[in-house]
Amino acid sequence: xxxxxxVIGSGAGGLPSATAIVEQGYDVVLIExxxxxxxxxSKINQYNFEVSPLPWPTHEHEWSGENQLQRVIALGGSxxxxxxxxxxxxxxxxxxxxxxxxxxxxxxxxxxxxLAISGHNTPHHPLNRFSQHLFNxxxxxxxxxxxxxAAILSKPHSSRPACNHCGMCxxxxxPNDKTTTANSWLPRANKTGRLKILTDSKAIKLNLGxxxxxxxxxxxxxxxxxxxxxxxxxxxxxxxxxPYLLKKSQQTLAPNGIGNKNIGRHLIETxxxxxxxxxxxxxxNAHAGIPIDLVVKQFEKEGVLLYQGRNLxxxxxxxxxxxxxxxxxxxxxxxxxxQSHYKRVGVIAAMMEVGGSRYDxxxxxxKSFSFNKTxxxxxxxxxxxxxxxxxxxxxxxxxxxxxxxxxxxxxxxxLRGSCRMGKDPNKSAVNLSGKLxxxxxxxxxxxxxxxxxxxxxxxxxxxxxxxxxxQSVAKLLKGQKPT
Ligand SMILES: Cc1cc2nc3c(=O)[nH]c(=O)nc-3n(C[C@H](O)[C@H](O)[C@H](O)COP(=O)(O)OP(=O)(O)OC[C@H]3O[C@@H](n4cnc5c(N)ncnc54)[C@H](O)[C@@H]3O)c2cc1C
Numbered sequence: 380x381x382x383x384x385x386v387i388g389s390g391a392g393g394l395p396s397a398t399a400i401v402e403q404g405y406d407v408v409l410i411e412x413x414x415x416x417x418x419x420x421s422k423i424n425q426y427n428f429e430v431s432p433l434p435w436p437t438h439e440h441e442w443s444g445e446n447q448l449q450r451v452i453a454l455g456g457s458x459x460x461x462x463x464x465x466x467x468x469x470x471x472x473x474x475x476x477x478x479x480x481x482x483x484x485x486x487x488x489x490x491x492x493x494l495a496i497s498g499h500n501t502p503h504h505p506l507n508r509f510s511q512h513l514f515n516x517x518x519x520x521x522x523x524x525x526x527x528x529a530a531i532l533s534k535p536h537s538s539r540p541a542c543n544h545c546g547m548c549x550x551x552x553x554p555n556d557k558t559t560t561a562n563s564w565l566p567r568a569n570k571t572g573r574l575k576i577l578t579d580s581k582a583i584k585l586n587l588g589x590x591x592x593x594x595x596x597x598x599x600x601x602x603x604x605x606x607x608x609x610x611x612x613x614x615x616x617x618x619x620x621x622p623y624l625l626k627k628s629q630q631t632l633a634p635n636g637i638g639n640k641n642i643g644r645h646l647i648e649t650x651x652x653x654x655x656x657x658x659x660x661x662x663x664n665a666h667a668g669i670p671i672d673l674v675v676k677q678f679e680k681e682g683v684l685l686y687q688g689r690n691l692x693x694x695x696x697x698x699x700x701x702x703x704x705x706x707x708x709x710x711x712x713x714x715x716x717x718q719s720h721y722k723r724v725g726v727i728a729a730m731m732e733v734g735g736s737r738y739d740x741x742x743x744x745x746k747s748f749s750f751n752k753t754x755x756x757x758x759x760x761x762x763x764x765x766x767x768x769x770x771x772x773x774x775x776x777x778x779x780x781x782x783x784x785x786x787x788x789x790x791x792x793x794l795r796g797s798c799r800m801g802k803d804p805n806k807s808a809v810n811l812s813g814k815l816x817x818x819x820x821x822x823x824x825x826x827x828x829x830x831x832x833x834x835x836x837x838x839x840x841x842x843x844x845x846x847x848x849x850q851s852v853a854k855l856l857k858g859q860k861p862t
Pocket of ligand 1: 387388389390391392393410411412413449450451452453454455456457458460461462463464465466549580581582583615616617618620624791792793794824825826827835836837838839841
């Protein structure tokens with residue numbers, strides 16, 4: 380019998396790859412470290428949802444860094460927790476990455492249609508009054524502003540309902556209108572009958588048959604070790620776990636682990652600088668909507684995306700907002716303050732890339748990661764602050780709590796770039812088809828492969844690249860040249 384293709388990880392990169400491979404007639408074994416968690420496990424219908432444990436574990440206790448790592452361990456990966464903003468790289472960025480723009484945007488169109496991205500083939504989500512005001516302000520400033528496109532249904536689709544605009548997406552989506560890889564790609568791949576899923580199974584080592592070919596993967600499952608034979612491997616365990624797995628696959632044929640010197644280098648993150656605003660008295664329901672309502676692309680060329688949304692400073696409900704109040708104004712009258720302010724508070728934010736140009740920000744032995752701000756990044760921060768200030772001043776909305784208060788931190792959610800894609804093996808870890816340089820059948824399709832230039836919100840790009848990489852794997856197995 381033919382050996383299966385093994386895909387490791389079921390997040391934004393993994394499940395689209397698995398789908399492309401099974402649809403081309405090959406069997407896939409999907410190894411997922413976490414469990415299959417139903418959308419009905421979300422606790423957002425309970426009064427204490429904000430302080431309840433999340434429905435899935437995250438990596439935060441395993442990897443240490445300056446910011447908390449929010450990545451999810453479950454079938455569907457971090458798409459279970461994400462806010463579903465659907466962003467695409469600019470044409471100039473795709474070109475810089477060395478990819479064929481025509482092919483990239485053609486696949487992007489197909490993937491966006493399949494996912495029913497709002498604002499693509501379905502309507503945008505309506506803006507609440509707070510967002511509408513910030514939208515009008517941005518237009519008056521002459522900025523290119525639009526409602527965000529999101530992988531959140533604005534119309535019913537494939538037996539799932541339209542969004543109820545509760546805005547609590549990061550706690551899981553109880554009605555199931557947020558699109559995750561588990562409720563989109565997974566059912567599509569299952570239809571072929573060629574996908575076998577091993578949940579609660581952790582990949583721990585790739586085994587080489589010769590210097591450039593992987594022949595099996597070792598996994599841990601129910602406290603037992605198993606060996607899964609493979610005719611090809613797609614690694615999609617995330618930007619920290621994928622290089623970790625390659626580095627830790629030390630063996631006689633690869634004494635320092637698998638892959639070239641660029642495995643684990645060039646880690647990139649998204650820094651978020653936010654300002655919390657209080658709308659005027661006529662504003663209501665600023666909390667209702669999707670978590671991030673607006674995007675301003677005016678400054679994309681300068682490496683900055685501006686957003687407006689409630690979640691952007693970590694405000695995901697009344698408890699998180701009350702924490703800010705307690706921190707800045709003391710605990711008196713907190714109930715009265717919340718009653719008069721809760722529905723008038725919103726956030727504007729700027730996202731920019733950090734990292735990517737330096738080496739060795741991941742310590743694989745200590746399982747830690749770090750970023751040191753460059754002079755250019757510090758200057759960019761100042762530029763970003765001035766943009767936020769301009770938007771706030773022009774809106775006429777008050778800045779909470781002081782003029783100078785801004786929340787700035789790395790996302791802990793959008794790590795990428797640690798097995799960079801490119802033509803030149805001296806500068807990259809995988810080629811433009813996602814295959815490890817110098818290896819025959821080992822591919823990477825998660826956030827590790829991204830180069831600088833995206834700024835933020837990698838999940839849609841990953842689904843496009845993941846699907847294309849899956850097609851390349853199938854081509855290779857058919858003896859054709861991968862694209
Ligand atoms: C709170 C939050 C908000 C976000 N908001 C947005 C947004 O609005 N828009 C956007 O585009 N992106 C957003 N993101 C980022 C986005 O979710 C990630 O960039 C994307 O999911 C990364 O995809 P991935 O395939 O690299 O990793 P993941 O989606 O994290 O998938 C990795 C998978 O591999 C599994 N795994 C790990 N190690 C192993 C192992 N050894 N063996 C087997 N399985 C393993 C994990 O359990 C997981 O399922 C957000 C993320 C978070 C956490």
